Amino acid sequence: MSATPLALEIVDLRVEYPMADGTAFVAVDGVSVSIAPGEIHALVGESGAGKTTVGNAVMGLLEAPGRVTGGAMRIAGVVVDPATGRAPGIEPGRDIGAIFQDPMTSLNPLFTVESQITETLRHHLGMDRRQSSAKALDLLRAVGIPEPERRLRAYPHQLSGGQRQRVVIAAALSCNPRLLVADEPTTALDVSIQSQILKLLRGLADDRGLGILLVTHNMGVVAEIADRVTIMHRGVAVESGPVVEVLDAPRHDYARSLIGAVPRIDVTLPRFAVPGEEAEAAEGARAELRRRAGEQTGAAEGELLRVEDLVVDYRGRGGSFRAVDGVGFSVRAGEVFGLVGESGCGKTTIANAIAGLVKPTAGRVLHRGRPIAAAGTxxxxxxxxQDPYSSLNARMRVGATLVEPILFYRLAASAREAAEDAALLLEAVGLERTAVERYPHAFSGGQRQRISIARALSARPSLLICDEPTSSLDVSIQAQILNLLKDLRDATGLTLLLISHDLAVIRQMCDRVAVMKAGRIVEEAPTETLFGAPTHAYTRELLSLVPSPRPKRRTA
Amino acid sequence: MRVPGSVIVAGIVATLMILAAIVAPAIAPYDPTDMATYNLIDSELPPVWTGEGDARFPLGTDNQGRDLLSAIIYGARVSVGIGGAAVLLAATIGVSLGLLAGYFGGWIDAVVMRAGDIIMSFPTILLALLVSGLARALMPDGGSVGWTPFILIGAIAIHDWVQYARTVRAAAMVEGAKDYVKAARVIGLPGRRIMLHHILPNVMSPVLVIATINLAGAVLTEATLSFLGVGMPPNYPSLGTLIRIGNEFVFSGIWWIALFPAITLVILVLAVNMVGDHLRDRFNPKLRGRS
Structure with missing residues (x-):
């Protein structure tokens, strides 16, 4: 390295949270990271891996009982005092910039964009009003906000999510920091905005020599912009190195399974390569479900669901908003039909209309040729x-949750038989029979999602609508749930309507796909056709924006 | 979160007083509603520790020679009974209307909430006076003693249900938007079952808190009504009635008839309120983690 000091150097960092019983929970255990100026170093891992804790330790933002108990940190060559989390002469906000996940909450809603940026400038650099205003305008230009003069006087609620995140970045850059800590900077954003923000971050690193510590769970983001990557698992850095080496040829088992679990957008694989933690009974239970499904409906062929000219208006203050604008498609029995689009495109509204949660303004939804508006259908x-934490009633035992639909539709002759069915369903989704006794809080997010699936299956549906079923799950759990849905489909002939914003998930799961934009379907095609030769410009744009987890060879 | 010592003491005091009220016939020395036990010779005896009292009447007697201790224990029974029943009635009405308003919204919501707003614009006492006056005037035998407790219960509950309805409505709206309720709707369960089986259990904790705090308020309202003379009659006194009777004698130096029921009322209300406040803080996520 040259004479300029590393933007960040962490050696053997250890962070502990003291517990009530006197022992300590080690959140970060011997992690080393170094970032040269102009370099982006990604810290990836699943929730609970300790990646955010490392970021917080760098910024001196560890929460109360947590403390640094070992190792050393140097920011721009200055040693950080482990007791206070501060380095002499290095001020958070001036020398370290921070970007957080949610641009909705990281700006104060009561102040204008200008005052949020100039506050930092006046405080740290002692600028006067005029100088700081001019500088704020420069910063907004630098982060590429359209009409920066007008945006200065805007309040956060007047900006879109992507613009807000740009403002946050502008504020973080205001004092020319050496180091930027970006904690999940694009997780809350749509792919098109994500790609703009990622380009911006890459450009800032290259042009200004900014070192960026990028905390993320998204392998695509890592592959897109990072130079080096450290994979964390339970507080330990299991693998670290240049992105190309780590992502293409991971050596550590965990790193390999994590990368294998990421849905790929470039090829379709039959299953996700994750260690399945299936109970042995699962297969048998599914066979039993299949036998019953056969008894009930006979051979399922042909068109199962038909949506005709669906229109849904939401009435609000100041007029109505057309969320779904004349959508029509049909789903054949036994297939997986995907509905993909960015947030606000109306895909969830369609799901709700089919499920009867939203009343269509116009149009029809037909199930096997019959309208489903009538009760009992x-x-x-x-x-x-999507959210496994709110989709189960916290006050009901899992067993009661599953038995309720069975008894309601008299799908079992007695309460005892219903309980037996509930246990069978739990086995079919890969849980233990004994889970019926417990309440939802005893289960992890992935397990709860399995319970949700079991509940949906307990009514013996022919179509399962999955609205972003894995969007709030870690990538390895997502892979397990998606594998489970595939298995259930194969075993019981279930038809799936899968709604997702994630094109890679759609590619791995679906037989046919419809792409939505602003309440309309812009393109509908078999999956291989759509991904291989997209015809509509919007589809092509979306596909080009998805960060691929295959790293691009970048000249360093 | 640790429970402060003062709250534990308040809890014990409140429990003991309510228990004593429930088992009044077993622990009171006399039956104050049985006029055969009164003796005018014993009237207006001071408490026993003043030296002029009588060991048979530890807290003295009232103007009719009734044992004050027994009258207080029975009075607390009446007060707690009416207060408790009023809370139960108010909570039942309020929770039902709140659930309907929160789950269905629309005109049901508008009607329930506006009715609540109108009721809340009247002071509790004024409304209670109005209701009890109307009830007595309109019912053929409304003046009879037997109906008085029920009139009081209704008069108190007509004001208190609004609080439950507002709280439950807000909570039901939050819960109703959650995915587990959507899942129940997708299954096709009828609204009644979703409300009672899914939403109700998830909105009950704030109801318990309000009920505790309201119990103290209802006991006070009943005491106020009885003090004003529209409550329980002297031959079947509540704590408020006793204070009213005693009030007439305070300036003649016969202070004990009013003082001891008043102290009992204050301790009862204070203890229940402290427990209620603690419960409220505990269930309020904004205050959790502090202290």
Whole structure:
């Protein structure tokens, strides 16, 4: 290295949280990271891996009982005092910039963009009003906000998510920091905005020689812009090195399974390569479900669901908003049909309309040729939701949750038989029978999602609507749940309507796909056709924006 | 979160007083509602420790020679009974209307909430006076003693249900938007079952808190009404009635008839309120983690 000091150097960092019983929880255990000026170093791992803790330790933002108990940190060559988290002459906000995940909450809603940026300038650099205003305008230009003069006087709620994140970046850059800590900077953003923000970060690193510590769970983001990557697992850095080496040829087992679990957008694989933690009974339970499904419906062929000219208006203050604008498609029995689009495109509204949660303004939804508006026709259409933490009633035992639909539709002769069915369903989704006794809080997010699936199956549906079923799960859990959905489809002939913003998930799961934009379907095609030769410009744009987890060879 | 010592003491005091009220016939020396036990010779005896009292009447007697201790224990029974029943009635009405308003929204919500707003614009006492006056005037035998407790219960509950309805409505709206309720709707369960089986258990904790705090308020309202003479009659006194009777004698130096029921009322209300406040803080996520 040259004479300029490293932007960040962490050696053997150890962070502990003291517990009530006197022992300590080690959140970060011997992690070393070094970032040269102009370099982007990604810290990846699943939730609980300790990656955010490292970022917080660098900024001196560790939460109260947590403390640095070992190792050394140097920011721009200055040693950080482990007791206070401060380095003499290095001020957070001036020499270290920070970007957080949620641009909605990282700006104060009561102040204008200008005052949020100039506050930092006046405080740290002692600028006067005029100088700081001019500088704020420069910064907004640098982060590429359209009409920067007008945006200066805007309040955060007047900006879009991507613009807000640009303002946050502008504020973080205001005092020319040596180091930027970006904690999941694009997780809350759509792919098109994500790609703009990533380009911006890459440009800042290259042009200004800024060192960036990028904390993320998204391998695509890592492959897109990082130079080096450290993979963390339970507080330990399991693998570290240049992005190309680590992502193409991971050596550590965990690193390999983590990278294998990431849905790929370039090829379709039959299954995700994750260690399956299936109970042995799962296969048998699914065979039993299949036998019953056969009894009930006979051979399922042909068109299962048809949506005709669906229109959904939401009435709000100041007029109505057309969320779905004349959408029509049909789903064949036994296939996986995907609905993909960015947030606000109306895909969830379609799911809700099919499930009967939203009343269509116009148009029809037909199940096997019959309209489903009538009561009692809902049973064959069941749904699973995005957030596994709110989709189960916390006050009901898992068993009671599963038995309720069975008894309601008299799908079992007695309460005892219903309980037996519930246990069978739990086995079919890969859980233990004994789970019926417990309440939802005893389960992890992935397990809860399995319970949600079991509940949906308990009504013996012919169509399962999955609204972003894995968006709030870690990537390895996501892979397991997606594998489970595939297995269930194969075993029981279930039809799936899969709604997702994630094109890679759609590619791995679906037989046919419809791409949505602003309430309309812009393109509908078999998956291989759509990904191989997209015809609509919007589809092509979306596909080009998805960061691929295959790293691009970048000349360093 | 640790429970402060003062709250533990308040809890014990409140429990003991309510227990004593429930088992009043077993622990009170006399039956104050049985006029055969009164003796005018014993009237207006001071408490026993003043030296002029009588060992049979530890807290003295009232103007009719009734044992004050027994009257207080029975009075607390009446007060707690009416207060408790009023809370139960108010909570039942309020929770039901709140659930309906929160789950269905629309015109049901508008009607329930505006009715609540109108009721809340009247002071509790004024409304209670109005209701009890109307009830007595309109019911054929409304003046009879037997109906008085029920009139009081209704008069108190007509004001208190609004608080439950507002709280439950807000909570039901939050819960109703959650995915587990959507899942229940997708299954096709009827609204009644979703409300009772899924939403209700998830909105009950704030209701318990309000009920505790309201119990103290209801006991006070009942005491106020009885003090004003529209509550329980002297031959079947509540704590408020006793204070009213005693009030007439305070300036003649016969202070004990009013003082001891008043102290009992204050301790009861204070203890229940402290427990209620603690519960409120505990269930309020904004205050959690502090202290």
């Amino acid at each position: 809902r049973r064959p259409l069941q749904m699973i939701f």
